[in-house]
Structures are given as C-alpha cells and as structure tokens.
Amino acid sequence: MKLDARIPSGPLDKKWEKCLLEMKLVNPANKRKFEVIVVGTGLAGASAAASMAELGYGVKSFCFQESPRRAHSIAAQGGINAAKNYQNDGDSVDRLFYDTIKGGDFRAREANVYRLAQTSVKIIDQCVAQGVPFAREYGGLLANRSFGGAQVSRTFYARGQTGQQLLMGAYQALERQIGLGNVTMYPRTEMLDLVLVDGHAKGIVVRNLVTGEVSSHSADAVILATGGYGNVFYLSTNAVRCNVTAIWRAYKRGALMANPCYTQIHPTCIPVSGDHQSKLTLMSESLRNDGRIWVPKQPGDKRPSAQIPENERDYFLERKYPTYGNLAPRDISSRAAKEACDDGRGVGPGGLGVYLDFSDAIKRLGESKIRERYDNLFVMYERITGENAYKVPMRIYPAVHYTMGGLWVDYHLMSNIPGLFVLGEANFSDHGANRLGASALMQGLADGYFVAPYTVGNYFASNSVSRPATNHPEFTKVQEEVKQRTQKLLSIRGKRTPASFHRELGKLMWNNCGMARTDASLQLNLEKIPELREEFWKNVTVTGENNSLNQSLEEAGRVADFLEFGELTSRDALERKESCGCHFRTEFQTPEGEAQRDDANFAYVAAWEYRGENQAPVLHKEPLVYDELKMSQRSYK
Amino acid sequence: MNLTLKIWRQKDRQTRGEFVTCQARDIIPDMSFLEMLDVVNEDLMKAGHEAFAFDSDCREGICGTCSLVINGIPHGGQKGTTACQLHMRHFHDGQTITVEPWRAQAFPVLRDLVVDRSAFDRIIASGGFVSVNTGGAPDGNAIPISKVDADRAMDAAACIGCGACVAACKNASAMLFVAAKISHLGLLPQGQTERYQRVVKMVDTMDHEGFGACSVTGACEAVCPKQISLDFIGQLNRDYLRGSLKP
Numbered sequence: 001m002k003l004d005a006r007i008p009s010g011p012l013d014k015k016w017e018k019c020l021l022e023m024k025l026v027n028p029a030n031k032r033k034f035e036v037i038v039v040g041t042g043l044a045g046a047s048a049a050a051s052m053a054e055l056g057y058g059v060k061s062f063c064f065q066e067s068p069r070r071a072h073s074i075a076a077q078g079g080i081n082a083a084k085n086y087q088n089d090g091d092s093v094d095r096l097f098y099d100t101i102k103g104g105d106f107r108a109r110e111a112n113v114y115r116l117a118q119t120s121v122k123i124i125d126q127c128v129a130q131g132v133p134f135a136r137e138y139g140g141l142l143a144n145r146s147f148g149g150a151q152v153s154r155t156f157y158a159r160g161q162t163g164q165q166l167l168m169g170a171y172q173a174l175e176r177q178i179g180l181g182n183v184t185m186y187p188r189t190e191m192l193d194l195v196l197v198d199g200h201a202k203g204i205v206v207r208n209l210v211t212g213e214v215s216s217h218s219a220d221a222v223i224l225a226t227g228g229y230g231n232v233f234y235l236s237t238n239a240v241r242c243n244v245t246a247i248w249r250a251y252k253r254g255a256l257m258a259n260p261c262y263t264q265i266h267p268t269c270i271p272v273s274g275d276h277q278s279k280l281t282l283m284s285e286s287l288r289n290d291g292r293i294w295v296p297k298q299p300g301d302k303r304p305s306a307q308i309p310e311n312e313r314d315y316f317l318e319r320k321y322p323t324y325g326n327l328a329p330r331d332i333s334s335r336a337a338k339e340a341c342d343d344g345r346g347v348g349p350g351g352l353g354v355y356l357d358f359s360d361a362i363k364r365l366g367e368s369k370i371r372e373r374y375d376n377l378f379v380m381y382e383r384i385t386g387e388n389a390y391k392v393p394m395r396i397y398p399a400v401h402y403t404m405g406g407l408w409v410d411y412h413l414m415s416n417i418p419g420l421f422v423l424g425e426a427n428f429s430d431h432g433a434n435r436l437g438a439s440a441l442m443q444g445l446a447d448g449y450f451v452a453p454y455t456v457g458n459y460f461a462s463n464s465v466s467r468p469a470t471n472h473p474e475f476t477k478v479q480e481e482v483k484q485r486t487q488k489l490l491s492i493r494g495k496r497t498p499a500s501f502h503r504e505l506g507k508l509m510w511n512n513c514g515m516a517r518t519d520a521s522l523q524l525n526l527e528k529i530p531e532l533r534e535e536f537w538k539n540v541t542v543t544g545e546n547n548s549l550n551q552s553l554e555e556a557g558r559v560a561d562f563l564e565f566g567e568l569t570s571r572d573a574l575e576r577k578e579s580c581g582c583h584f585r586t587e588f589q590t591p592e593g594e595a596q597r598d599d600a601n602f603a604y605v606a607a608w609e610y611r612g613e614n615q616a617p618v619l620h621k622e623p624l625v626y627d628e629l630k631m632s633q634r635s636y637k
Numbered sequence: 638m639n640l641t642l643k644i645w646r647q648k649d650r651q652t653r654g655e656f657v658t659c660q661a662r663d664i665i666p667d668m669s670f671l672e673m674l675d676v677v678n679e680d681l682m683k684a685g686h687e688a689f690a691f692d693s694d695c696r697e698g699i700c701g702t703c704s705l706v707i708n709g710i711p712h713g714g715q716k717g718t719t720a721c722q723l724h725m726r727h728f729h730d731g732q733t734i735t736v737e738p739w740r741a742q743a744f745p746v747l748r749d750l751v752v753d754r755s756a757f758d759r760i761i762a763s764g765g766f767v768s769v770n771t772g773g774a775p776d777g778n779a780i781p782i783s784k785v786d787a788d789r790a791m792d793a794a795a796c797i798g799c800g801a802c803v804a805a806c807k808n809a810s811a812m813l814f815v816a817a818k819i820s821h822l823g824l825l826p827q828g829q830t831e832r833y834q835r836v837v838k839m840v841d842t843m844d845h846e847g848f849g850a851c852s853v854t855g856a857c858e859a860v861c862p863k864q865i866s867l868d869f870i871g872q873l874n875r876d877y878l879r880g881s882l883k884p
C-alpha cells in the first residue's frame with residue numbers, strides 16, 4: 001500500500017493557500033444534497049458539524065453522552081495556543097510551527113503543523129465572536145500565559161475552564177444549527193461500526209443506548225472526531241467513558257492506525273491514592289508558571305516539606321534544564337519526576353510524588369494574586385486530597401493524559417479509506433511524538449472549523465458516487481455482526497466484571513508500555529494481553545439485557561476493544577527501536593538520559609493495517625521529510 | 638467503613654420506581670461518592686445482579702453529567718461540589734444514605750438514577766448563542782472588553798448545565814440555568830445584537846418544556862456546584878421585561 005499524504009507542492013507557507021485554491025467547490029444549490037455523518041461532539045466534532053451545516057450540507061451528529069455539551073473537551077483547563085503575538089514578545093506563525101515540531105521531537109509532518117500554526121490566529125477571532133469569555137487585561141485586551149515548551153506567552157485562557165468555554169462556543173453554534181433544522185442530533189447513541197460501500201466510507205451502525213436498538217445511518221462521507229484512547233491505561237486524566245471503539249472499528253474495516261505508542265504522560269496530576277480509583281485528576285500545567293517542582297536531595301527523607309531546608313531540596317527541573325526550568329516540555333518533566341521517585345526521593349504515600357511548591361510565588365506576588373490565577377485548581381486539589389496547597393506544597397505525579405497516535409490521515413484529514421475523515425485527538429496528525437500544552441484545543445478547532453469543511457467539500461465535488469440506502473447488503477451485514485457481538489457479550493455470564501479486566505489491562509500497559517519501555521516489557525505485553533483477552537471472552541460477566549439502558553454492556557464492549565488495541569500499541573512501541581518524545585525506550589538514551597532518536601531508521605509515521613483475526617498487522621511507513629527545519633537533538637537546557 | 642444505601646430503582650421511563658436497600662462494604666474515606674457506587678455495582682455484578690445505572694463522565698466536576706440527589710440534596714450538600722467530587726470522608730461508618738435521581742417533570746427518569754436533560758439543549762437551541770458563522774470574524778482584540786465585564790460574564794458562563802438548580806427548586810424552575818446563559822452573552826458586546834430576542838425565545842422554550850415558575854427562594858443557588866449567583870436572575874428578568882415590550 002502506498003501512503004500518499006497529498007501534501008501540496010510549493011513553499012511551506014503557501015501550501016494551504018494553494019490547496020484551497022485547487023480544491024473543487026460544491027455549487028451552493030447542490031450542497032444540501034450532500035450529507036455528512038459526524039461522530040463526536042467535542043471541540044473537533046462540534047465545530048465541524050456546525051461549520052458544515054452553516055455551509056448548507058446536511059449533517060447528522062452523534063455522541064454517546066446525553067448531550068453534545070458533555071464531550072470530554074469540556075475538561076480542558078489550561079488554555080489554547082495561537083500565534084497572535086499580542087504580547088509583543090517575538091511570537092509568530094514560524095515560531096509556533098518551530099516549537100510544535102521541536103516539541104514533537106521531529107516526528108510530525110511539517111506541512112500539517114505549519115497549517116495549524118497559520119490557522120491558530122483565526123480560531124481566537126472566531127471564539128471571541130461567539131462570546132467565549134477569555135481572560136482580559138485591565139485595558140480590555142486579551143490576556144495570555146505561557147505553557148510548557150515555549151518561551152513566549154501565547155496561551156489564551158478562560159480561568160481554569162478553557163475547554164469548557166471553547167466547547168460551549170462550538171456547542172452553541174451546533175445547537176443553533178440543530179434549532180434551524182440543519183443538523184440532526186443523536187445523543188446517547190454509540191457508533192459500533194463503520195460501513196464501506198465500494199471502498200468508500202458510507203455510513204455507520206449505531207446502538208441507541210437507551211433502547212438498545214441497533215440501526216444504520218448512511219451518508220456521503222463520515223467524520224470521526226471521537227477523541228483519544230488514553231483510557232487503554234485504565235487510569236488517566238480522561239473522562240471515564242473515553243474509549244477507542246470508534247477508531248478501532250474503523251481500523252478493523254481497513255483504516256490505518258498510526259503511531260499508537262505515542263501516548264503522553266502529563267507531569268502534573270494528583271498522585272494515585274489506591275486501587276479503588278476510577279480516574280486521575282490533572283492539575284493544569286499552567287501551575288508550572290508559578291509553582292516550583294522539587295524533591296528532597298536525600299533518598300528516603302521523610303520529613304514534612306516545611307522542615308526540609310532550602311539547601312537540601314533538589315529543584316530538579318531548574319537544575320537540569322536551566323533555560324526552560326519548570327516549563328520544560330511534558331515528556332521531559334514527567335521522566336525527570338519518575339527518575340527522582342525511582343531514586344527513592346519521591347514524596348507522599350508510596351513515594352510516588354514530587355512537590356509543586358507555591359510558597360515563593362506567594363511571597364513574591366501575594367496569596368491573592370495566586371488565588372486569582374488558580375483558585376479553582378487549589379480548591380479541586382483540596383477536595384480530592386484534603387490538603388490546602390496555599391499552606392503545604394501540592395504533591396503531583398505523572399499520569400496518562402493525551403494520545404498523539406490515532407487513525408492515519410493525509411493533509412486533507414482523510415484516512416486511507418476514501419470518504420472517512422478523522423479530526424481532533426482521534427487522528428495522529430500534528431503533534432508528532434509529544435504534544436505541547438494548549439495545542440490540542442487548537443488542533444481540534446483548526447480541524448473542525450477551518451480544515452474539514454473545505455476538504456470534505458472537495459471530496460464531495462470530486463466523487464460522484466451516490467449515497468446508498470441503509471438496506472444495502474453491506475449495511476445489513478455489518479448491522480448483523482454488531483448484533484451478534486452484543487449478544488455474545490451478554491451470553492458469556494462469567495465471573496469477572498468488565499472493570500476488573502480493564503484494571504488489569506491498565507496495569508500491564510502502565511508497567512510495560514508506560515513512561516519507560518523495554519524490549520522485554522513489551523514482549524511481555526504481547527504475551528499477556530492476548531491471554532487476558534481470551535479470558536475476557538470466556539469469563540466476563542455482563543448483567544442486564546440488550547433492549548434497555550445497560551451500562552455494563554456498554555463498558556464491556558469498550559473494554560473488549562481496548563484489549564485488542566493495547567496489543568497493537570505495545571507492538572508499535574516494540575517496533576520503534578528508538579526513543580523520541582513520549583516514547584522512551586530504556587535501551588535508547590543519550591549519556592545524559594535524554595531520548596535518543598534514530599533519524600536514519602525511524603523518521604517515519606508507523607501506520608498499521610489490520611489483516612484479520614489472529615493475523616499479525618502489517619506495518620506501512622510514511623517517511624517524514626524535513627525541508628524547512630533541520631532535524632536536531634532537542635535541547636531545553 | 639460500611640454504609641447502608643437506599644437507592645432508587647426504576648426499569649425505564651414508563652415503569653414506576655422504588656427505593657431498594659443495599660450495603661456498601663469496605664469503603665475508603667478517600668473514595669469519591671461515585672467510586673463508592675462503583676464498588677457497590679461491581680459487588681452486585683459479581684453476584685449476578687444488575688448494577689444501578691447512574692451517569693458520570695469527567696468525574697472532576699466540569700462536564701455536568703453526574704446527577705444524584707444524596708440524602709435529599711442535589712449533589713449531596715458540600716458547597717460548590719458535584720457528586721463526583723464529593724468524597725466519602727464526609728460520611729461516617731454505619732450511616733444510611735439515600736440516593737435518588739433529579740426529580741422534575743422536564744427531566745424524565747430513563748433508568749434508576751439516570752435522567753433525560755435534553756430540555757436544556759432545546760432551550761439553548763432556541764436562542765442561547767451568538768449567530769455568527771465560521772469565518773469572517775474580526776480580530777479578537779478589535780473590541781476591547783473591560784475586565785470587570787469579562788470576569789462577570791465568565792462567572793455566569795461557569796454553569797455546567799447539570800440541572801441541580803431544577804432538582805432543588807420546589808417548582809422545578811430552570812431560571813438559574815437560563816439566567817446564567819442570558820447573563821454570560823448579555824454582558825459581552827458580542828451578545829448585544831440578539832440580546833432581547835434571545836431572552837424571550839429562551840424563556841418561552843423553558844416554559845414550553847414544562848419547567849415551573851421562579852419564586853426566588855434561592856434553593857438553586859444553594860446547591861449550584863459552580864455557585865452561580867441568584868443576581869443573574871434579576872438580570873434575566875430585566876432583559877425579559879424589555880424584550881417582551883419591544884415590538
């Protein structure tokens with residue numbers, strides 16, 4: 001299979017313009033004849049659905065939550081990047097482009113990232129026009145803060161609720177189109193399979209989560225904006241119902257899965273407190289603007305933080321990365337914290353934590369300033385841990401947070417299946433091996449507001465195939481398969497709950513495919529995960545019936561997919577015999593312990609093709625070519 | 638600790654529900670309320686019984702999905718806290734806890750503790766937006782907005798749409814929810830053009846959906862996990878009056 005990323009020729013900064021000019025347009029009068037299915041109502045899905053409906057296309061929008069407004073994007077805290085240079089601190093499209101490529105450790109596509117940086121400025125304008133209440137300065141202009149991996153202040157924010165406010169903007173735009181009758185909304189509806197007709201994506205099979213009814217929907221194109229797969233680790237900062245099912249089913253119908261092993265571990269999360277835990281809570285990275293990270297110098301030092309004098313503290317990020325200090329990128333900060341804890345210098349119960357200390361900032365700026373900036377985070381921290389971080393330092397530890405991998409897409413955000421587009425965290429596109437803070441919201445909205453509406457239109461205009469009816473044999477066949485699978489899950493009546501399998505899988509993933517991976521640990525996963533999967537299909541218990549609201553059935557279906565996906569992720573990590581960004585193979589590190597890339601052999605996108613049950617997937621490689629930037633060893637020192 | 642739960646069981650929208658009693662064993666104070674329910678559900682499933690359906694997703698108090706009335710109070714009565722962020726350290730060993738769904742005509746129960754709040758979406762669809770299409774927006778700094786107004790708009794925009802306000806109100810009124818959106822958009826220059834049409838449309842839809850009238854008792858504000866102020870209802874009333882007088 002030849003992977004054609006369809007990157008336009010010509011200079012980098014003219015590629016998107018050229019692409020737009022060359023795209024075919026759909027005659028306005030014909031637009032309403034085309035229908036598009038959009039699965040997902042997070043930033044990527046809601047913005048795409050609203051924008052496509054505004055253009056006049058017929059849109060069907062799906063989400064498994066009870067309302068589009070509850071998509072996981074709502075939980076984003078810290079902010080969204082844009083190369084506005086409002087702070088006059090030397091930011092530009094080129095600099096955002098450079099920071100993103102470098103942050104991604106030279107494993108992202110130049111052309112996509114450049115377009116993202118170009119588009120970023122329009123996103124802020126759009127959101128302001130929708131009434132997103134971004135933070136402002138006293139003079140009335142927009143405020144900014146800095147985020148990890150950047151030396152300029154380019155992050156726009158709305159208190160600690162940026163994702164919520166951006167999503168409300170997109171959701172309101174979507175609701176407006178629903179009210180106008182241009183979008184049909186299907187909440188509490190889960191996509192369980194993709195349907196192809198003559199090689200093109202033509203629809204989906206869904207289950208109504210209230211009645212259990214399985215049905216088909218056909219369209220002229222399908223957009224998946226179904227979010228990330230971080231919950232393959234069981235514990236992550238994602239909402240508990242985030243899952244891989246939509247993109248995994250598409251993979252099993254022929255879409256390529258790219259770089260699944262690139263998963264980001266976020267440095268600032270509340271440490272795990274016990275086995276009962278259902279999720280981990282992020283403390284926004286913006287806290288690193290004012291908090292200083294440290295551990296005791298002496299291993300095993302169990303004194304309370306206040307009793308450890310200044311000269312016995314190791315501010316390890318400031319020491320190792322003087323230029324970026326506490327704002328070093330996420331992958332680097334997380335690994336540094338892990339190393340400190342592996343040295344026996346971790347703090348808190350179990351020694352799996354480091355301090356994030358605000359006492360200096362409070363001294364310098366006063367408690368009220370810190371309160372103004374972060375109070376909701378401090379309150380949340382106290383609610384969960386029972387500790388007051390204005391008085392004692394926070395304890396933080398890395399946790400799974402974001403997945404850079406996802407379905408392979410070309411420059412048009414179309415997968416290798418014609419007519420199947422993938423947006424937001426669900427695709428693999430822009431962040432390489434590590435995403436910079438505040439760039440996911442930017443990417444989701446860029447994809448949904450400013451890329452897909454054009455590229456999907458171009459697909460419509462260039463393909464004259466007609467929309468099949470849902471009684472087409474392909475739909476009937478897939479629908480039958482979905483029903484059988486559901487029936488199978490209900491019929492096992494074993495002894496273990498879906499959650500117990502999920503927890504066990506999560507431990508395998510975290511221990512063997514987490515912050516540091518080795519050949520041996522990954523081999524172990526390739527052995528253990530299939531065993532666990534086999535047990536699942538013999539011994540899982542799913543109570544209740546099919547024809548009603550049945551959360552145990554929903555969960556079992558998602559866990560079943562994670563049990564397959566975890567294996568592919570481990571395989572991808574095993575195959576990539578180098579370290580880059582978040583993918584840290586212990587065997588491949590520089591003498592200083594940093595990720596050691598192998599550009600000669602691994603400067604490619606790994607795209608996996610499904611070949612059938614019990615068959616090894618096939619690896620396809622899309623070479624990464626750097627015309628603009630020179631590949632270099634990242635340095636944040 | 639061990640607890641006795643009296644939980645609402647209801648098969649579906651049509652069937653009548655009832656309280657059933659069950660035990661929660663070996664609960665750790667660090668667990669959240671929902672994690673406690675997870676334990677109860679896993680125990681039930683292991684014994685071959687059906688779990689209690691309840692809704693949740695983010696489990697960090699922002700998505701507005703969780704919706705439990707705990708001991709008679711929506712979200713359980715910890716100030717500014719959703720049920721998912723309520724921790725078991727606030728309960729004591731041996732305690733009996735009642736757990737039931739939001740109760741309001743406009744929020745029918747779908748199963749056990751799960752309700753349908755799509756009426757809120759329909760209220761937003763009727764006018765809770767600024768009518769701008771994608772593209773063509775002016776520069777984000779073209780219109781300065783005073784920090785005071787922006788902050789105040791954000792105070793209102795913090796609403797997570799959970800519906801606790803409705804569940805707490807004896808008339809099941811949705812005024813606080815609607816007022817929060819009216820105020821958020823009405824305080825910003827971008828929201829001015831449609832300000833008075835918006836309020837009339839949203840209030841009409843609210844009435845049509847079967848929410849009751851507001852008698853300003855403040856029960857909504859007391860349970861709101863985002864502590865949305867009752868003052869916004871005043872703003873709504875003023876805008877509504879002006880909106881309904883306009884031809």
Ligand SMILES: Cc1cc2nc3c(=O)[nH]c(=O)nc-3n(C[C@H](O)[C@H](O)[C@H](O)COP(=O)(O)OP(=O)(O)OC[C@H]3O[C@@H](n4cnc5c(N)ncnc54)[C@H](O)[C@@H]3O)c2cc1C
Pocket residue numbers: 039040041042043044045062063064065068070071072073074075076077078079080162163189190191192225226227228237238239242243245246282401402423424425426437438439440441442444
């Ligand atoms: C705690 C937290 C904080 C974050 N903070 C930031 C930040 O400050 N800045 C930043 O840039 N990024 C941040 N991120 C990352 C960012 O929030 C996400 O990457 C982004 O919101 C993903 O958006 P999305 O639209 O791709 O998917 P999501 O918002 O996850 O939406 C997925 C949608 O798909 C639907 N869906 C999924 N599967 C199915 C199915 N099978 N059938 C039907 N519907 C389905 C869901 O219902 C949902 O509507 C944060 C992430 C977390 C976890």
Ligand code: FES
Pocket residue numbers: 692693694695696697698699700701702703719720721722
């Ligand atoms: S589960 Fe999201 S607010 Fe409670």
